[in-house]
Amino acid sequence: MAKDRTVHYDGPAGGWGSLRGIATVFGKEWATPLATETLARQNKPGGFMCVSCSWAKPAAHHPFEFCENGAKATLWELTSHRCTPDFFARHSLTELRRWRDHDLEHQGRLTHPMRYDPATDRYVPCGWDEAFSAIGRELRAIDPKSSVFYTSGRASLETAYLYQLFARLYGHNNLPDSSNMCHETTSVALKKVIGASVGTVVFDDLSNCDAMFFFGQNTGSNSPRFLHPLQEAAKRGVKIVTFNPVRERGLESFTNPQNPVEMLTGRETAISSQYHQLRPAGDIAAVLGICKHVFAADDAAKQKGRRVLDVDFIAQHTRGLDAFEKMVRATPWETIERESGLSRKVIEAAAQVYVEADRVTAFYGMGLTQHRHGFENVAMLVNMLLLKGNIGREGTGISPVRGHSNVQGQRTVGIAEKPELVPLDKLAQQFNFEPPRDKGMNTVEVCEGILAGRVKAFIGLGGNFVRAIPDHGRMEKAWSGMRLTVQVATKLNRSHLVHGEVAYLLPCLGRTEEDMQASGPQAVSMEDTFSNILGSKGRRKPASEHLRSEVAIVAGMAKATLPMNNKVTWDRWVADYALIRDLIAETYPEEFHNFNARMWTPGGFYRGNSARERIWKTQSGKADFTVPKTLSAAGFEDAPGRYRLITLRSNDQFNTTIYGYSDRLRGIEGRRDVLLINPGEMRRNGLREGQVVSLVSDAQDGIEREVTGLTVTPFALPDGCLGAYYPEMNPLIAVAHHDEQSGTPAAKSVPVRIRPGGKAAGGKPGESAGAPA
């Protein structure tokens, strides 16, 4: 039989392709002196911090400390296109709701504050004062607890701090943020088992480890600057072992686009020494298999008077090994093989690397967190690391690779729906008020609240909430039940087109732009994935003279809503952000003392991590081994015709921002309305390449959810699973389908069925896919 054809890409990540990737989206526009001058300041001390991912900004930086996707993100913000009142006069919101995500953002930067006018179904320009006083009036008229203040992970520490203060002075803890859809699983699981809610790895550990284990993180597209230290590690002989249902190019091979020799000779570096395509949601079983081999290797070593386990570490620092070991030894290999989709042989090969390496780091992303049992995924990875003392020692540790550029930092300064994570007494004393103590709503609870009609007002500080959340079709319909919606944004997106009775769209400065206030130009700060705090200063002329900074917009809304309080001086704070940093330092002295002086430290200042010091702030006072309650993270049974759908990001998007239609590193070009499936599954289903099908949700809750117009595309995936793009697939995810412990939507194993037949996608790529049902 002829070998099955699958769509794929053979070239390395990086290389000339990455430069072409930028040029395809931006044409000649990207090579202007102004753009290159701005890019040269990206992620450098005294410059501005990339608006794309939160990968660390090393003190010893490269001449160009940006990557293909960082450049796209910056250029996307610097665009010369403008989305003006004129544009809104020409298009009703009903019409714009039929546009694609890419075409909405492609209109360019928002220029004026806008108010929704129901008579014409259009946004019309309004003054800032008018907007603020209307928002204040509306908020004062409702119960604060029926309102929601959402944050997407881009806003600075200064903005985030003022925003949470506004929420608490007003009277609620409803502060969901994008991390509720992302690494909330991490925040809950790591806090529970090692007592620190963020990763323990720092930059130096990358050059001091002997092996790296990668689970469900697509470095090549989502944190490409990480490819540089990965390449260095691979060249040093560090063993890199990857578990991912998809063969992601960046974890296979890389050519450094900033190295002329590599570029001209086309020399690539192989990254992963082992690559295991496990079933989606099979990680608990795979890691359990690794642990099983570690116990077996330890048994064998004992015969020779040696140990594989770090027995001293285990005795001194952990709790719960016995129950865990018992469970692992009792689990048969057949079960592990079935649940992981991997053979005993390959799991043992991975485990052998773990056994032999003295210092091991583990990295993970959405492939572990976005499952019904994501918590168990993360806790299981910690189990593995604890066996050999691979936390709290140089060259070791666990590293959730965080998403948005300041998503981790926002949590650090109080954006949290969980009041126990916030020093409320301190805030009470600083600002002379009684903060709300009841638990606020996370993202999933907000969705439920909107569906039930309980939420009356929604303020979105950045992001594209309606598009990013699950159950898109149902959520859009319920959205207009709200009284007030306010969106603070740089570019037009779908969340601006669905709205409450009273709605405002408020345009803000981007991070590359000069933020001029009464005391002079301002800087802001953020926290990277390794917990370093860094300053960022924009220098570009703002996209419009009507823009305000996020700090000023939050303060403007707050001032119009709240009664006078002489401890709360919004105008002074807006005039000089250094005063806000002083407030942050007062609330969080341990992490932020001397904040203003330290924020320009090259590479940032480290805010510390107790688990890294082997101080375990858990209930038991130790690092906890945990017994997983299931071996599959999916949370639903296998059944004939039921697939596990992985929702994927392409190389040409940042979350809901779609730059273009090239998923270069997977070989998918020109369209996003694809259904990825392996050739064997195609045969079993009688499907042929290019056929158009629908996906329907198999959530078994009686609700019909469908996405139509998907083109069958042969792709090297494991059996029993499918791949398709986020956010177009979000109508298929039930709100109730989330990690049980943290509420993170389970977007990496969604139960679906294929429904053959259906209309072709029409003229433009991606047109019908994801249109609300």
Ligand SMILES: Nc1nc2c(c(=O)[nH]1)N[C@H]1C(S)=C(S)[C@@H](COP(=O)(O)OP(=O)(O)OC[C@H]3O[C@@H](n4cnc5c(=O)[nH]c(N)nc54)[C@H](O)[C@@H]3O)O[C@H]1N2
């Ligand atoms: N260019 C760009 N950069 C970004 C973003 C972007 O959209 N574009 N988004 C930013 C944000 S907010 C975030 S959170 C991060 C997201 O970055 P990642 O954490 O990399 O998230 P995804 O791309 O959603 O998926 C990660 C990987 O998980 C794999 N996977 C799926 N299911 C499983 C599973 O069950 N087990 C395992 N082991 N692997 C699985 C997928 O094949 C994929 O390679 O990136 C950030 N950086």
Ligand SMILES: Nc1nc2c(c(=O)[nH]1)N[C@H]1C(S)=C(S)[C@@H](COP(=O)(O)OP(=O)(O)OC[C@H]3O[C@@H](n4cnc5c(=O)[nH]c(N)nc54)[C@H](O)[C@@H]3O)O[C@H]1N2
């Ligand atoms: N099915 C599925 N769903 C997912 C995921 C998945 O993997 N699969 N991933 C989840 C994850 S990890 C995340 S983080 C969420 C993302 O959810 P969000 O963070 O809500 O969404 P983004 O797409 O990042 O938001 C993009 C918008 O932010 C605005 N923006 C850009 N820059 C700025 C700025 O500087 N200031 C302000 N105020 N606004 C700005 C622009 O208007 C732009 O349209 O989606 C989640 N949803």
Ligand SMILES: [Mo]
């Ligand atoms: Mo994210």
